Amino acid sequence: MMKVRPQRRTTLSVVAAAGVLAGLVAFAAPGGAFAATVKAVGTGTVKTGGTPLNMRSTASSAGTRVGTVKSGGTVAIVCQVTGENVRGTVRTTRAWDRLTNGSYVSDGYVVRGSFRIPACAPALTVAQPPATSGPWMLPVAARLVSAFHTAERPNHDGIDLGATRNTPIQAAAAGTVIRVVCNVSTNNCDVDGNRTLSGCGWYAEIQHTDGFLTRYCHMVRRPSVTVGQVVTKGQVIGYVGTSGSSSGPHLHFEVHSAAPATRANALNPIPFLRARGVIVT
Numbered sequence: 592m593m594k595v596r597p598q599r600r601t602t603l604s605v606v607a608a609a610g611v612l613a614g615l616v617a618f619a620a621p622g623g624a625f626a627a628t629v630k631a632v633g634t635g636t637v638k639t640g641g642t643p644l645n646m647r648s649t650a651s652s653a654g655t656r657v658g659t660v661k662s663g664g665t666v667a668i669v670c671q672v673t674g675e676n677v678r679g680t681v682r683t684t685r686a687w688d689r690l691t692n693g694s695y696v697s698d699g700y701v702v703r704g705s706f707r708i709p710a711c712a713p714a715l716t717v718a719q720p721p722a723t724s725g726p727w728m729l730p731v732a733a734r735l736v737s738a739f740h741t742a743e744r745p746n747h748d749g750i751d752l753g754a755t756r757n758t759p760i761q762a763a764a765a766g767t768v769i770r771v772v773c774n775v776s777t778n779n780c781d782v783d784g785n786r787t788l789s790g791c792g793w794y795a796e797i798q799h800t801d802g803f804l805t806r807y808c809h810m811v812r813r814p815s816v817t818v819g820q821v822v823t824k825g826q827v828i829g830y831v832g833t834s835g836s837s838s839g840p841h842l843h844f845e846v847h848s849a850a851p852a853t854r855a856n857a858l859n860p861i862p863f864l865r866a867r868g869v870i871v872t
Contacts, residue, residue: 631667631691635703638662638680646694648755650674650687657694657757666701667691670711693755693840727764727867728824730807731831731842735871739859748857749806749845750871756840758831760807762822763864766799769850771814773834780834781812791843792834796852797822803858804850808843809834 637644639662647654650672660666667690674687679699686698689711730752737744737751754760773780775790784792791808795816798804807814811832816822833840846863848856861871 631669632708633703633706634665634667635688635701637664637666637696637700638702639700640680644696644700646690646692646696647687648694648757650695652677652697654695655757658692660696666696668701668703668708671698671708672711691839725868726801726824727864727869728761729864729869729871730761730763730805730844731758733758733842735861736841739857739861746854748854749808749843750860752842752844752871754831754840754842756811756831756833758840758842759827760810760829760831760842761825762797762828763805763824763844764797764799764801764803765824766797766805766822768795768814768816768818768820768822768828769798769804770794770796771816771818773813775835780810783833784809784835784837786836786838788836790835792832792837793829794835795828796850797828798850802849803863804847804852806843806845806847806852808845809837809841811840 637660641662643659643661645656646658646660648657651674666688668688669691670689671686672689672695673685674695676685677683677697677699679697681702682699684697684699687695688698688701688708689695731754733752733754735750736753737747739750740747773793775784775792776788780793793810793813794806794808795810795814796804796806807829809832810829811834812830814829816828822828831840831842844860845852846858846860847853848858864871
């Protein structure tokens, strides 16, 4: 996440689920693990007979629909998992393709070459602390993919947690929402961003009762909360996306010692949370 530019609100538009194009490099890695970049092992063409193919959050038609790909569209495949058996227009199979945006589509509807598709690695999860364990928690159950003020990113004023698109973002602690902003150099946060842009896309800030401030960036759409709203620990305030300066879906999370949030008062969230019984891995 690059330096926040002067805030400017944009008109909210319908958020279209992003199609997965050939060669797309996204943040999501096989099976729920995350890395800075993940490349497709190959591409395929969707063949449904006319209706769009649903992208699912899991390898099942019961999974949450997170987008669609039109018949004839291209998907970029990272790996495969075994899931619900599907009789598709191309083949009958239990194989589901994991795409570079972290979603799944049934391989029964994908025409592709003979390239080898590896099995997805087992899912890695981070357990949330019980609601009674303390006043603070992780805002998303995801692994650390980029740390605070690294040698490569000395101006990275927070940490990146590799959650998939549309993962609910929860308030890390109780407080009051003090900012809901679209911040990107194009002034449009309702589309996927990229690393050539500046700004952290749709974001929200919460002022907590102990004086600290937290910021949540790159949301997929306008935050679910409004300025002045009082929120509780664990309350959903928005959903993970990749708006603004972002290479793929993740949550950029900042902690500041006071408001307004500045680089000078940015705190490393890892030791901050550790001191409050929350471990980031």
